[in-house]
Amino acid sequence: MIIKTLQQHRRILVKSSLFLLLICGGIWAYHRYQHQNTATQPHYLTATVQKGTISYQINATGIVYPEKIVDVGAQVSGKIARLHVKIGDTVSAGQIVVEIDAKNQENMRKTATAQLQRQKAELASAKAHLQQAQKNEQRSRKLFQNQAGSKIEYEQNTTALTVAENNVRAAEAAIRQSELTIELADVQLSDTKIRAPISGTVIAIAVEEGQTVNAAQSSPLLITLAQTNTMIVKAEIAEADIGDIRAGLPAKIHLLGKKAQSYQAPLNHIDPAPISVSQHGAFARNEAVYYYADIKLPNPENKLRYGMTAKIAIEVERAEKTLLVPLTALHDDEDGTTSVNVLTAEQQPQKRIVKTGLEDGINAQIVSGLTEGENVIISTSGTGAAYEFKERGL
Numbered sequence: 495m496i497i498k499t500l501q502q503h504r505r506i507l508v509k510s511s512l513f514l515l516l517i518c519g520g521i522w523a524y525h526r527y528q529h530q531n532t533a534t535q536p537h538y539l540t541a542t543v544q545k546g547t548i549s550y551q552i553n554a555t556g557i558v559y560p561e562k563i564v565d566v567g568a569q570v571s572g573k574i575a576r577l578h579v580k581i582g583d584t585v586s587a588g589q590i591v592v593e594i595d596a597k598n599q600e601n602m603r604k605t606a607t608a609q610l611q612r613q614k615a616e617l618a619s620a621k622a623h624l625q626q627a628q629k630n631e632q633r634s635r636k637l638f639q640n641q642a643g644s645k646i647e648y649e650q651n652t653t654a655l656t657v658a659e660n661n662v663r664a665a666e667a668a669i670r671q672s673e674l675t676i677e678l679a680d681v682q683l684s685d686t687k688i689r690a691p692i693s694g695t696v697i698a699i700a701v702e703e704g705q706t707v708n709a710a711q712s713s714p715l716l717i718t719l720a721q722t723n724t725m726i727v728k729a730e731i732a733e734a735d736i737g738d739i740r741a742g743l744p745a746k747i748h749l750l751g752k753k754a755q756s757y758q759a760p761l762n763h764i765d766p767a768p769i770s771v772s773q774h775g776a777f778a779r780n781e782a783v784y785y786y787a788d789i790k791l792p793n794p795e796n797k798l799r800y801g802m803t804a805k806i807a808i809e810v811e812r813a814e815k816t817l818l819v820p821l822t823a824l825h826d827d828e829d830g831t832t833s834v835n836v837l838t839a840e841q842q843p844q845k846r847i848v849k850t851g852l853e854d855g856i857n858a859q860i861v862s863g864l865t866e867g868e869n870v871i872i873s874t875s876g877t878g879a880a881y882e883f884k885e886r887g888l
Contacts, residue, residue: 536874537874538837538841538843538871538873538874539871539872539873539874540837540869540870540871540872541819541820541823541869541870541872542867542868542869543817543818543819543860543864543865543866543867543868543869543870544817544818544866544867545815545816545817545818545866546815546816546818546857547812547813547814547815547816548812548813548816548818548852548853548854548857548858548859549809549810549811549812549813549852549854550809550810550811550812550852550853550854551807551808551809551810551854552731552735552738552739552807552808552810553805553806553807553808554729554730554731554732554735554787554805554806554808555729555730555803555804555805555806556727556728556729556730556747556789556803556804556806557727557728557801557802557803557804558725558726558727558749558791558798558799558800558801558802558803558804559725559726559727559728559800560694560697560720560721560722560725560726560800561721561722561723561724561725561726561790562692562694562720562721563697563718563719563720563721564691564692564694564718564719564720565715565717565718566591566592566688566690566691566715566716566717566718566719567709567713567714567715567716568592568594568685568688568707568709568713568714568716569682569685569709569713570594570599570682570685570686570709571598571706571707571708571709571710572594572595572596572597572598572599572686572706572707573594573595573704573705573706573707574592574593574594574595574701574702574703574704574705574706574707574716575593575594575595575596575686575703576592576593576703577591577592577699577701577702577703578590578591578592578593579591579592579696579699579717580696580699581696581697581698581699582695582696583695583696584693584694584695584696585690585693585694585695585696585719586690586693587689587690587691587692587693588689588690589689589690590687590688590689591688591689591690591696591716591717592687592688592701592716592717593686593687593688594685594686594687594688594707595686596683596686599679599682599683599685599686600679600683602675602678602679602682603676603679603680603683606672606675606676606679607672607676609672609675610669610672610673610676613665613668613669613672614669616665616668617662617665617666617668617669620658620661620662620664620665621662623658623661624655624658624659624661624662626658627651627654627655627657627658627659628655628658630651630654630655631648631651631652631654631655633651634647634648634650634651634652635648635651635652688716690719691719692719692721693721694719694720694721694722695719695720695721695722696717696718696719697718697719697720697800698717698718699716699717699718700714700715700716700717700718701714701715701716701717720800722793722796722798722800723792723793723794724790724791724792724793725790725791725793725798725800726762726788726789726790726791727747727788727789727791727804727806728786728787728788729745729761729786729787729788729789729804729806729808730769730784730785730786731764731784731785731786731787732782732783732784733768733782733783733784733785736764736785738810739761739764739785739787739808739810740761740764741760741761741762741763741764742760742761743760743761743808743809743810744758744759744760744808744809745758745759745760745761745789745806745807745808745809746758746806746807746809747759747789747791747804747805747806748804748805748806748807749798749802749803749804749805750802750803750804750805755797757791759789759790759791760789761787761788761789761808762788762789762790763787763788764785764786764787764788765785765786765787765788767785768783768784768785769784769785769786770783787808789806811852812852813851813852813859816851816859816860817859817860817864817865817866818857818858818859818860819834819857819858819860819864819870820856820857820858820870820872821853821855821856821857821858822872822873823835823858823870823871823872824848824850824858831847832847832848832849832850833845833846833847833848834846834848834863834864834870834871835870835871836864836868836869836870836871837869837870837871843871846863846864847863848860848861848862848863848864849861849862849863
């Protein structure tokens with residue numbers, strides 16, 4: 495009886511074990527099938543077609559310059575007697591900025607003045623001699639005409655009159671020359687006090703007190719003034735982009751630095767010749783060709799400084815509320831068309847011919863071929879997560 499009972503328990507245990515094995519095997523087979531099935535299905539990284547703003551921009555770098563820069567030089571030679579300004583000072587037009595020792599000019603004027611006084615005395619003497627010569631000529635002429643005087647005496651007095659007249663004219667000419675010398679000395683004396691030709695800021699000083707300058711050959715540089723209320727950003731436009739650039743296009747200017755301010759202003763002027771011609775007057779054939787485009791920026795707080803580097807984005811064309819897709823979704827076909835792969839509701843890719851418009855390096859404008867809300871495939875690898883749509887910006 496006991497043996498029979500043990501045999502029954504053994505049969506139940508075997509059947510239970512077989513049943514558990516069948517269940518585990520089924521679960522394992524199911525998961526293996528699901529894994530293989532899933533592995534054979536590709537995952538698509540997609541982007542949703544949506545409306546936004548896109549612009550075609552030309553990027554450039556540039557340097558900040560004052561609107562006006564004036565070099566102030568010396569018109570006379572001499573020793574720098576005094577500098578009235580230092581770098582960074584603000585000056586008004588007409589203000590004395592440098593003084594040159596005026597001893598040479600003062601001596602020149604004194605000499606010319608003394609010479610003038612002597613020449614005036616000589617003129618008075620010449621006029622007295624002229625009056626006497628006129629009387630002698632008149633007297634001898636009457637005597638000669640009345641045959642009471644000799645011809646020789648008459649001719650001598652006539653010659654003496656001519657000499658006296660010439661002496662008066664020479665004395666008058668000498669006086670005029672001395673007067674001009676005095677005027678020149680006054681001008682040079684005035685030129686020893688160098689005045690600011692414009693209102694502005696002193697940005698450079700090229701001399702020191704006690705230094706001698708020589709203006710015989712050219713005007714030596716003393717100081718440089720700049721008007722900084724308005725600054726000019728000179729953007730360097732590449733040859734490939736200059737055809738799209740025109741005055742009036744909006745530009746964004748960004749200065750270097752963490753807290754640097756950004757500015758917006760239109761293009762004011764585009765140089766007609768390359769930079770090499772604008773700066774040196776000759777075209778450099780072996781260099782890359784760039785053109786200057788000027789942008790005026792108000793500078794009331796003097797935050798813009800001469801020589802700053804700027805990044806410039808010039809907006810050539812802009813489209814708003816237009817369909818956009820990432821550039822990575824576009825495909826250039828052999829027949830010259832552009833296509834995208836649209837992910838259908840059945841999770842299948844469908845080729846679609848599209849017409850594109852503006853591109854900004856990240857996104858592309860879709861003119862036709864897609865509708866808002868459709869999903870375009872940008873990659874067949876990944877986890878299937880949705881693509882975060884981006885619009886380009888500086």
